[in-house]
Amino acid sequence: MFTFSSRGNQRRVITRVAVLATTGALAVSLAACSGGRGGDESTGGATTSAGTTVSKFALVAPENESDFGWNQAGLLGADQAATELGIEVTLVPDAGWDNTETVLGQVADGGAQFIIAHASGYGVAATSVADAKNVPILIQDAGENIPGKIAVTKTQAQEGGYLAGIAAAMTTKSKTIGIVVSADDLNWFKMSAGFAEGVYSVDPSITVLYTSVGPAAYADAAGGKTATEQLIASGADVIFGMGDGATHGYLQAVEAAPGVKYIADIGDVTSGLSDPSVLLTSVLWNYGPTYVQAIKDVEAGTFGEAGYELTTENGGLSLQETDQLTPEMQTAIDTAKAGIADGSIVPTPATTPDEVAKVIAAKGA
Amino acid sequence: MSVLSAAFVTVFIATVIAQAMPLLLASVGETIGEQAGVLNLGIEGVMLIGAFSGFVVTLATGNFWLGMLAGAVGGVIANLAMLVLNVWLGLNQIVIGLAITLIGEGLTSVLYLQNYSKSSTSLGTAPELHIPFLADIPVVGPAIFQQSGIFWVSLLLAIAVGFFLAKTNWGLSIRSAGQKPSSLDAAGGSVVKIRSQAVILGGAFVGFGGAYLAELTTATFTPFITNGLGFIAIVITMLSRGRIVFVVITSFVYGLAVAIGPALQVLGFAVPADVIKMLPFIVVILTLIIFARSSVVPPALGAPYTRGAR
Numbered sequence: 001m002f003t004f005s006s007r008g009n010q011r012r013v014i015t016r017v018a019v020l021a022t023t024g025a026l027a028v029s030l031a032a033c034s035g036g037r038g039g040d041e042s043t044g045g046a047t048t049s050a051g052t053t054v055s056k057f058a059l060v061a062p063e064n065e066s067d068f069g070w071n072q073a074g075l076l077g078a079d080q081a082a083t084e085l086g087i088e089v090t091l092v093p094d095a096g097w098d099n100t101e102t103v104l105g106q107v108a109d110g111g112a113q114f115i116i117a118h119a120s121g122y123g124v125a126a127t128s129v130a131d132a133k134n135v136p137i138l139i140q141d142a143g144e145n146i147p148g149k150i151a152v153t154k155t156q157a158q159e160g161g162y163l164a165g166i167a168a169a170m171t172t173k174s175k176t177i178g179i180v181v182s183a184d185d186l187n188w189f190k191m192s193a194g195f196a197e198g199v200y201s202v203d204p205s206i207t208v209l210y211t212s213v214g215p216a217a218y219a220d221a222a223g224g225k226t227a228t229e230q231l232i233a234s235g236a237d238v239i240f241g242m243g244d245g246a247t248h249g250y251l252q253a254v255e256a257a258p259g260v261k262y263i264a265d266i267g268d269v270t271s272g273l274s275d276p277s278v279l280l281t282s283v284l285w286n287y288g289p290t291y292v293q294a295i296k297d298v299e300a301g302t303f304g305e306a307g308y309e310l311t312t313e314n315g316g317l318s319l320q321e322t323d324q325l326t327p328e329m330q331t332a333i334d335t336a337k338a339g340i341a342d343g344s345i346v347p348t349p350a351t352t353p354d355e356v357a358k359v360i361a362a363k364g365a
Numbered sequence: 366m367s368v369l370s371a372a373f374v375t376v377f378i379a380t381v382i383a384q385a386m387p388l389l390l391a392s393v394g395e396t397i398g399e400q401a402g403v404l405n406l407g408i409e410g411v412m413l414i415g416a417f418s419g420f421v422v423t424l425a426t427g428n429f430w431l432g433m434l435a436g437a438v439g440g441v442i443a444n445l446a447m448l449v450l451n452v453w454l455g456l457n458q459i460v461i462g463l464a465i466t467l468i469g470e471g472l473t474s475v476l477y478l479q480n481y482s483k484s485s486t487s488l489g490t491a492p493e494l495h496i497p498f499l500a501d502i503p504v505v506g507p508a509i510f511q512q513s514g515i516f517w518v519s520l521l522l523a524i525a526v527g528f529f530l531a532k533t534n535w536g537l538s539i540r541s542a543g544q545k546p547s548s549l550d551a552a553g554g555s556v557v558k559i560r561s562q563a564v565i566l567g568g569a570f571v572g573f574g575g576a577y578l579a580e581l582t583t584a585t586f587t588p589f590i591t592n593g594l595g596f597i598a599i600v601i602t603m604l605s606r607g608r609i610v611f612v613v614i615t616s617f618v619y620g621l622a623v624a625i626g627p628a629l630q631v632l633g634f635a636v637p638a639d640v641i642k643m644l645p646f647i648v649v650i651l652t653l654i655i656f657a658r659s660s661v662v663p664p665a666l667g668a669p670y671t672r673g674a675r
Contacts, residue, residue: 064478064482065482065483066481094478178631184638184639211630211631212627212630213638213641213642214638214641215637215639215642216642217592217638217642219587219588219589219592220592221583221587221590222384222582222583222592223592223623223627225582226383226384226624227627227630227631229376229380230373230376230377230624230627230628230631231631233370233372233373233376233377234370234373234631235370235372245588248486248583248587249583249587251487251585252487252488252584255487255489256489256490256584271484272484272486272487273487274489353635353638354635357635
């Protein structure tokens with residue numbers, strides 16, 4: 001009995017200590033937060049970023065370059081910009097989706113005079129940090145430009161997709177082409193619609209199949225492999241895959257199917273392939289020139305007055321050169337690129353799966 | 366070529382199998398543990414460690430069988446935490462399970478990113494076992510009877526576990542440890558010993574399932590490759606009430622639900638991506654609703670056994 005009573009008392013004491021410790025830690029945290037905010041407000045209002053010389057900038061990305069896509073393109077672009085401008089860059093891959101504001105704040109405290117928040121989901125946190133830390137931040141896809149603080153990068157992904165569609169249509173022998181995406185992603189809707197229109201511009205009789213791994217299955221390699229295998233089993237001999245980590249699954253399915261070609265998006269997947277000849281091309285996104293321009297705008301004090309775009313005309317979007325792209329394909333691609341530049345070709349920037357489905361069903365009509 | 370061709374149906378059936386098998390093996394492993402009274406919520410992490418171990422060994426040796434063996438060993442090692450902290454020291458199973466999941470996720474991600482993120486990680490296709498005559502049956506033959514030998518061994522192992530749990534003294538001891546461990550103790554059995562065996566064997570099966578996922582289902586490894594499969598295995602295990610036949614059936618229903626979403630899209634049905642992703646979980650939940658009333662978990666599940674304690 002005594003033992004039980006003693007244990008009961010011990011437990012109560014431990015519980016009280018734990019509660020007190022937790023409360024204390026919480027109080028200290030809150031105090032620290034409020035202190036930080038106060039300090040930031042006093043400095044934030046006093047200065048602006050106009051005319052700031054950038055000797056160090058940073059890029060924060062949710063994942064790393066192994067995704068062969070979005071994150072790889074951002075990290076490479078930042079490296080490219082740093083090299084071109086001869087300045088220091090801090091790369092923060094694998095920042096994930098939690099505590100984004102904290103990560104961006106720490107990067108700003110680390111001395112970055114310009115930050116690239118490389119995820120469309122970072123917009124809200126980036127705006128908050130830009131305001132609190134008085135650091136100009138480049139965000140992605142959605143949001144509003146705020147002079148001196150926030151500028152938005154958008155991608156005319158449908159243009160790159162259109163060019164890839166031409167290459168696919170000139171490659172297919174089965175007259176069936178597959179599109180696989182791993183998420184409901186604005187850029188992938190745009191690229192899918194542009195791709196289908198590019199295919200139909202060569203041959204409207206080609207069948208374009210479309211499938212999605214999931215609403216946010218960016219890293220679902222198993223699901224990606226399943227979806228791609230089904231496309232191939234349906235007769236597709238060219239696969240256009242958009243998927244970050246799910247790309248690993250697409251590649252496994254394509255490499256296991258003799259004669260099937262793969263078109264990648266955003267990054268270079270060559271290192272992930274056992275047989276690089278499987279790769280027809282990739283719609284490369286080159287952020288380097290955009291980052292260089294943004295840094296120059298920060299230094300000129302014009303950052304945030306306008307956004308930035310990746311287009312085929314400014315070189316932000318291009319097709320990766322491979323041995324599989326024949327001279328005939330290259331000529332057709334160059335012609336289409338000129339058409340997009342002069343406005344005679346306007347690929348549809350679809351924003352929903354339904355719009356993509358309509359474009360595919362229209363068969364170029 | 367018609368979209369709904371024989372080749373398409375063949376791939377569809379093969380996909381169902383490929384998606385079901387990792388879940389089946391993990392659920393069998395979890396069943397062994399749960400029947401002995403050990404609720405392992407760390408199955409997701411154990412699967413990941415098994416998947417990564419299998420992936421590394423197969424990539425290095427090119428031998429899928431060695432990879433599967435490594436997956437099983439990885440699963441056992443991962444489950445040692447449950448063995449020591451829960452079965453031997455009597456600490457909380459839920460806390461330990463969650464810790465194993467987090468460790469598995471973090472460890473495999475870090476090791477993968479450090480070592481394999483910038484090179485080809487393709488494992489290729491496992492050698493197939495062509496079963497004479499049966500493999501020549503149109504549509505079904507290539508899908509079922511041209512599988513890797515690993516598939517058949519996995520099925521046999523699952524059936525063997527079902528038999529041993531239901532028909533042998535060892536199986537009776539396992540179930541006693543989960544139903545009324547004090548009775549097992551009073552009858553001269555060792556609850557700790559039986560539960561230790563269950564945790565080790567369960568870990569081997571879960572790790573085997575993870576390796577199957579990496580080697581045969583995906584043919585590569587990516588961080589968080591399991592995508593919650595371990596948690597579905599826990600649900601299936603609870604619904605199955607220790608009956609391996611039901612584990613097999615539910616796993617294949619899950620595989621069917623996973624495969625059908627992309628298939629419908631390819632066939633031209635406008636199925637939203639959200640529905641595709643939710644479908645397997647909806648199926649599992651529906652099964653839960655239908656069978657929940659009769660689902661009975663071992664009374665001692667989740668409770669560490671202390672001799673003489675009340």
